[in-house]
Amino acid sequence: MRYDFNSGNELIDLCNRENKKIWEIMINREEEISGNSKEEIYNAMVNNLKVMEDSVKKGFEEDIKSVSGLIGGEAKLLKERYENNKTVSGTIMLKAVSSSMAVLEVNASMGRIIAAPTAGSCGIIPGVFITIGDEFDIDDDTLVKGLFTASAIGYIVAKNATVSGAEGGCQAETGTAAAMTAAAIVEIMGGDIHQCLDAASMTFKNIMGLVCDPVAGLVEVPCLKRNAIGAANALISVDMALAGIKSIIPFDEVVEAMYSVGKSLSHDLKETSLGGIAASKTGKKLSKEIFNK
Template sequence: MIKDFVNGSDLLSLCHKEEKKIWEVMIEREIYISGKSKDEIMEYMWGNLKIMKNAIEKGLQEDIKSVSGLVGGDAKRLRTYYETKKTLSGEQMNKAVASAMAVLEVNASMGQIVAAPTAGSSGILPGVLISAGQDFGFDDEVIVQGLFTAAAVGYIITRNATVAGAEGGCQAETGAAAAMAAAGLVEMMGGTPEQALHGAAMTIKNILGLVCDPIAGLVEAPCVKRNAIGAANAYISADMALAGIQSIIPFDEVVDAMYKVGQSIPCSLRETALGGLAATPTGKKIYEKVFGSKEQK
């Protein structure tokens, strides 16, 4: 019985020793850690998938507005665009991006989502895996397997770095979510555990140093659009990994670098809304409009 792993190197060793995929190793780890049966653990993840699907459907079909009124409706708008016109990035990519945006808009309107790994980055994983499942005709069982692969990557990042914007900037939130999604997508597409971690490493490298600067301190803007970019990042990185392209820097070292970079990001750019886009003239006006005060605390 597999017990636990602490980093990507450990995970790959277990995959080779046990001749298992990442998702299989992660399920066995959960059985060991939680003391629950495989059926119980699978049922919980099936429940997560249902919530994710509902959030995507709600965001793409309904006229969503956030509590502040700052965001809403863009996911539905993008869907109309890719369904009626030839797009630059293609329907498949746009579907994933719109789905990711949909979940963030549902979150901003106080709807139910799965924080994967956080509320502010919750659109990327479902947007990528569920859209890919639809496009390639995968059944829900394959998507659930992808979620377990993603969970393994998220666990490693959480254990060795952070997924909190307040600690590591947006690179830690949307970066981690994109890494999770890329790894899950690679295994769903038949890739190896090594390829999955190369995909995860490349997604983080692509946005290393990304700041967290929510306008008016709300998880709305630029969060929705950064989830869109995160979904695209995951798709691109997964394709590169499946093509045999490798990350020059190993996954574990990329995670370590992300954490150190996050510690170097000024406090004003780590979810405090005191810098970046939040500190622009327009950002300040939005704060005043939302809270009725010129002073940002």
């Protein structure tokens, strides 16, 4: 196929050869594979953005409580802080972080979200996209195109490694979501493909080895805070890449390293709830309380 690619290097070559942005390559690739028109493909992504916007709004406006009762309302608390106080992290950072937390809370309360790429990492792309859109007055058309850019990065990771916490730890879930986000925002802000992949690389390197240890096996604790960190990670990586800071290790090699690390992690540290904070005294106590209700 003319628009197929399997790695970051192939994507770079394709973008250069066709003189197209990542989002354009991804739409063309989807058209070739699915047989659907560009309009149909684009409109489907428009709907995805709408669901993301709605989930952020719901998380802030409604009294959210997860099914287990472990989380709910934390996003609002952070929102109140940046709206009413001078913060250490800065308003844009905390707006993105709290928005990402809002989406994860909606997910944990059985609300409607976009798993991007997983339910456990669902807040990172929406939180950052909606915030950057608001703060920089970016129209929905540009954000939708950014979602195609993000999907290209997610596709490469899924093709060559994993986006599953059960297989690669949380580095594979929130790490991939942050990498997808960072690359997309760089392109939205005018960066070139090399800067996009540099940003994606840096997000992975920043959390390499992060384990998946959900308390009681639920996508709540520590997932809520890890979505927050993922959003912050993406934003920091975007600014580093746009400043001209490069990833010394190429994107494809970083993805390979992430996968290797994931495979070497103990079974107990890959979504089994047998290790990490899930195996802590309090973690076990909470698990027992939840399942004995």
